[in-house]
Amino acid sequence: MAKRQFKAESRRLMEMMINSIYTHKEVFLRELISNASDALDKLYFLSLEEGRTGVSREQMKIWLETDKSARTLTIRDNGCGMTKEALIDNLGTIARSGTLDFREEHKEADAEIIGQFGVGFYSAFMVSRKIEVRSRAFGAEEAWLWKSEGEDGYTLSPCQMEDHGTEVILHLNEDTEEEKYSQYLEQYTISSLVKKYSDYVRYPILMKMERSRPKEGVEGEYETVVEEETLNSMVPIWRKNKDQLTEADYNEFYKNKFFDFQDPLRVINTKVEGAVMYDALLYLPAGLPYNYYTKNFRKGLQLYCNGVLIMENCPDLLPDHFAFVKGIVDSPDFSLNISREMLQHDRQLKLIAKNIESKIRSELAKMMEKEREKYQDFFKNFGLQLKYGLYESFGARKEELKDLLLFHSLREDKPISFKEYREGMEEEQSYIYYACGETVERIKALPQADAIREKGLDILCMTDDVDEFAVKLLRDYDGKEFRSVSDSDLGLASEEEQAALEKKAEENKGLLEHMKKALEGKVEEVRLSSRLKSHPVCLVSDGALSLEMEQVLNAMPAEEKVKARRVLEVNGGHPVFEALVRMEEKEPETVDVWAGLLYDQAVLMAGMPLEDPAAFAGAVCGLMERLGS
Numbered sequence: 001m002a003k004r005q006f007k008a009e010s011r012r013l014m015e016m017m018i019n020s021i022y023t024h025k026e027v028f029l030r031e032l033i034s035n036a037s038d039a040l041d042k043l044y045f046l047s048l049e050e051g052r053t054g055v056s057r058e059q060m061k062i063w064l065e066t067d068k069s070a071r072t073l074t075i076r077d078n079g080c081g082m083t084k085e086a087l088i089d090n091l092g093t094i095a096r097s098g099t100l101d102f103r104e105e106h107k108e109a110d111a112e113i114i115g116q117f118g119v120g121f122y123s124a125f126m127v128s129r130k131i132e133v134r135s136r137a138f139g140a141e142e143a144w145l146w147k148s149e150g151e152d153g154y155t156l157s158p159c160q161m162e163d164h165g166t167e168v169i170l171h172l173n174e175d176t177e178e179e180k181y182s183q184y185l186e187q188y189t190i191s192s193l194v195k196k197y198s199d200y201v202r203y204p205i206l207m208k209m210e211r212s213r214p215k216e217g218v219e220g221e222y223e224t225v226v227e228e229e230t231l232n233s234m235v236p237i238w239r240k241n242k243d244q245l246t247e248a249d250y251n252e253f254y255k256n257k258f259f260d261f262q263d264p265l266r267v268i269n270t271k272v273e274g275a276v277m278y279d280a281l282l283y284l285p286a287g288l289p290y291n292y293y294t295k296n297f298r299k300g301l302q303l304y305c306n307g308v309l310i311m312e313n314c315p316d317l318l319p320d321h322f323a324f325v326k327g328i329v330d331s332p333d334f335s336l337n338i339s340r341e342m343l344q345h346d347r348q349l350k351l352i353a354k355n356i357e358s359k360i361r362s363e364l365a366k367m368m369e370k371e372r373e374k375y376q377d378f379f380k381n382f383g384l385q386l387k388y389g390l391y392e393s394f395g396a397r398k399e400e401l402k403d404l405l406l407f408h409s410l411r412e413d414k415p416i417s418f419k420e421y422r423e424g425m426e427e428e429q430s431y432i433y434y435a436c437g438e439t440v441e442r443i444k445a446l447p448q449a450d451a452i453r454e455k456g457l458d459i460l461c462m463t464d465d466v467d468e469f470a471v472k473l474l475r476d477y478d479g480k481e482f483r484s485v486s487d488s489d490l491g492l493a494s495e496e497e498q499a500a501l502e503k504k505a506e507e508n509k510g511l512l513e514h515m516k517k518a519l520e521g522k523v524e525e526v527r528l529s530s531r532l533k534s535h536p537v538c539l540v541s542d543g544a545l546s547l548e549m550e551q552v553l554n555a556m557p558a559e560e561k562v563k564a565r566r567v568l569e570v571n572g573g574h575p576v577f578e579a580l581v582r583m584e585e586k587e588p589e590t591v592d593v594w595a596g597l598l599y600d601q602a603v604l605m606a607g608m609p610l611e612d613p614a615a616f617a618g619a620v621c622g623l624m625e626r627l628g629s
């Protein structure tokens with residue numbers, strides 16, 4: 001029998017394909033099962049078209065069979081089968097898809113047909129040294145055997161088959177150090193691969209499974225039984241009728257699929273038809289994955305094409321700021337064999353990703369409005385991610401993200417959004433005030449917040465490192481600028497107050513300069529404050545870099561340390577200030593000691609460590625001794 005050659009270009013293509021398209025050898029099974037499923041779809045369609053009887057969907061099946069002694073794995077279907085010509089055309093030419101032709105000829109056929117690329121079949125050569133395909137086309141009398149050992153061509157000969165359909169027999173490679181091909185003879189491996197890739201193929205995938213079970217009537221004894229089992233669940237949950245599904249069904253699916261022990265916080269289920277077509281089933285986890293804020297966490301959704309898994313984790317479907325979302329996307333518009341690199345540039349994928357982003361966003365906004373407590377729970381876990389999203393995009397995402405943020409309000413004593421802050425603003429209030437600190441408690445105690453709070457104005461608490469950076473990127477919300485309570489200008493003092501402050505500063509110029517000199521190297525300036533009420537001093541900064549930002553930046557591994565422009569503000573109405581005025585006249589050397597003490601106090605109140613704790617303790621002791629003597 002003459003050996004037929006693959007078309008010349010086909011041989012090269014085959015080599016390239018085998019080594020490049022598929023990163024995982026195991027996908028060969030998915031490819032062959034998908035072909036069988038396509039063949040069943042075609043048969044069903046053709047029988048409808050031709051008005052043939054005797055073909056019922058219930059009988060359409062895919063069988064898997066392993067034979068350890070022969071080292072073969074067989075994939076069999078009772079689908080449309082192939083004529084001799086079809087075998088030559090479809091299996092003899094790589095990158096030629098009979099299925100694609102079929103699709104084009106029968107545009108009205110069920111859109112769930114999978115193949116279109118014409119290389120899937122050859123992936124079987126990644127695991128086989130020899131492949132035999134026996135096929136009998138529906139309605140044909142004769143059957144044909146196609147045989148190939150890979151690169152050097154194939155042979156065709158007549159054979160016997162009782163029924164229409166195709167049988168692909170893989171003679172598996174010998175095991176090597178790196179690759180144990182015998183695993184594909186194990187029922188466990190095969191059934192897991194079916195679960196992983198082909199669980200939602202619409203026809204039953206059957207295999208004889210050996211199970212051990214208690215022997216009937218005999219206590220403590222087991223017997224091995226072989227039974228044909230259906231390995232796949234066939235209908236994916238996202239394709240089932242929504243009315244027939246309960247929340248528990250969705251939750252169960254989530255927990256099994258994504259290995260979570262908790263029910264998800266929310267399920268988002270969408271179906272989109274039009275320029276892009278897809279089903280998406282998305283979940284917001286109720287808890288923080290243990291590795292979420294680490295490098296090990298990988299964002300992504302599972303990508304399916306008509307129920308067949310293409311990629312277990314497709315990162316391009318999710319923006320970083322929604323990295324916490326889990327779920328699946330199923331779209332008929334992808335080819336199974338599409339590589340990661342190609343997928344990244346796929347227009348379709350980009351469109352879907354964009355749709356998904358806005359869907360998640362609108363669901364979150366809805367939840368924030370209608371189910372505030374639930375949203376707060378969500379925000380506790382993933383709010384940081386949203387803020388990072390805003391910051392890391394250098395503000396490019398700010399329109400999308402700003403209304404999803406919550407910050408603790410000092411006046412309302414609960415988390416609120418910028419919008420809510422804005423709505424609660426006083427008529428004449430010029431700024432949206434915020435304060436940074438480790439905790440809300442710490443912020444409450446900040447002396448520089450006193451005057452603002454006394455006026456009944458609200459302050460947003462920024463307790464995460466990234467907060468102030470994000471707010472600086474936003475600059476304003478709905479026309480109102482953000483202002484830190486430590487900013488040099490709070491826009492609070494009236495003109496008279498301002499004038500009075502300037503007058504007082506002028507009168508005490510000598511004292512303020514003396515203090516500045518005493519604090520040389522620590523602060524750039526000492527000035528009178530309009531923001532203090534009960535405390536004598538506070539530490540603030542001038543310019544774009546705040547003290548908090550300075551600390552955050554300096555905690556990062558960088559050679560150059562940054563320095564905020566520190567200013568000590570003094571409360572001119574405080575008894576301590578009056579005492580300082582007297583000291584300046586009577587014993588100016590004490591002003592040096594007091595200035596140092598007040599500065600250290602301000603540092604502590606700002607939540608920062610003392611530069612020299614021993615000196616501080618010494619100075620306090622000195623004071624005590626003087627008082628006591």
Ligand code: ADP
Nearest residue numbers: 035039090097098099115116117118119120121
């Ligand atoms: P694709 O599935 O993308 O078309 P494949 O390389 O997987 O490409 O298959 C090539 C062609 O071989 C298919 O298009 C189909 O026409 C034919 N074919 C493969 N497997 C079967 C099968 N089990 N039954 C009938 N035809 C098949």
Ligand code: MG
Nearest residue numbers: 035115120121
């Ligand atoms: Mg295929």
